[in-house]
Amino acid sequence: MLPPTLIGCSSKSYFSAAQARAWGPEVMAGVADDAAGTSGLFCCPSFPLIPTLLDSLGAAGGLVGAQDxxxxxPGSYTGxxxxxxxxxxxxxxVMAGHPERRRIFGEDDQTVHRKVLATAEAGMAPIIVVGEDVEGASAADALNAQFDRWLDGFPAGAELLVAYEPAWAIGRPQxxxxxxxxxxxxxxxxxxAQRDTAARVVYGGSAQPGTYRAIAAAAGExxxxxxxxxxxxxxxxxxxNFLSIVREVREVAGQIGR
Ligand SMILES: O=C(CO)COP(=O)(O)O
Incomplete structure (x- = not known):
């Protein structure tokens, strides 16, 4: 079962090798005095930087994922x-369905679905990045379609992380x-709840200090x-910045008994 609280960073293709080498140990040092330590902290770096993060954050109890x-x-599939x-x-x-993969690289529902199943069959948890593409469009309609198309045949009880990331809110100031x-x-x-999955859900899309507290306040009771x-x-x-978000999420999640 995935940890109850998950706070992660996809470094997309931003990180240099040197930045990736520094990020893990600095995050670990920042939570060293926190009872929760690295629990639930995760990073999805680009492929060549995965071992770097596994050797630091991963070895210290955090989690590491791939972006694709x-x-x-395994076989004759160059690249x-x-x-x-x-x-x-x-x-x-492993992330699947991110709007950048769909928009820039032309990934369709069938490709996302195959990646989700390949991930689960290998014993890892897919991070499905779901949400409406256009501001004002129905989020519920988009989510229903994505769940149906991307999770068809998903193994019962397998781990899943759902990242609600409306495409229009990614890469913005707010x-x-x-x-x-x-x-x-x-x-x-x-x-x-309609599926037999051990899933957690996180929010992404210009998430920053103050975001989690504001969502919790809006959710109210x-x-x-x-x-x-x-x-x-x-x-x-x-x-x-990452550490300040970690502290905020843990504090607010603690207040609601998570
Ligand atoms: O796409 C994202 C994570 O998958 C979020 O990107 P930003 O936090 O830069 O908006």
Missing amino acids: VSVYG EVSAAVLAELGCRF PAPPAHVAETIATVRDLI DVTGVPDGLFMARFGLDVA
């Missing part, structure tokens, strides 16, 4: 990285409005609207 995976198993080798290295997660996030996280939990953590890119690259 081949739809094929591809199989789920088997990611699992062998020690990855716990995240999606907290009330919208809280409402949609509750919808994600409904969809999860209905704590089903509060995600199990956050998934950053830009605002997680800087260790001081």
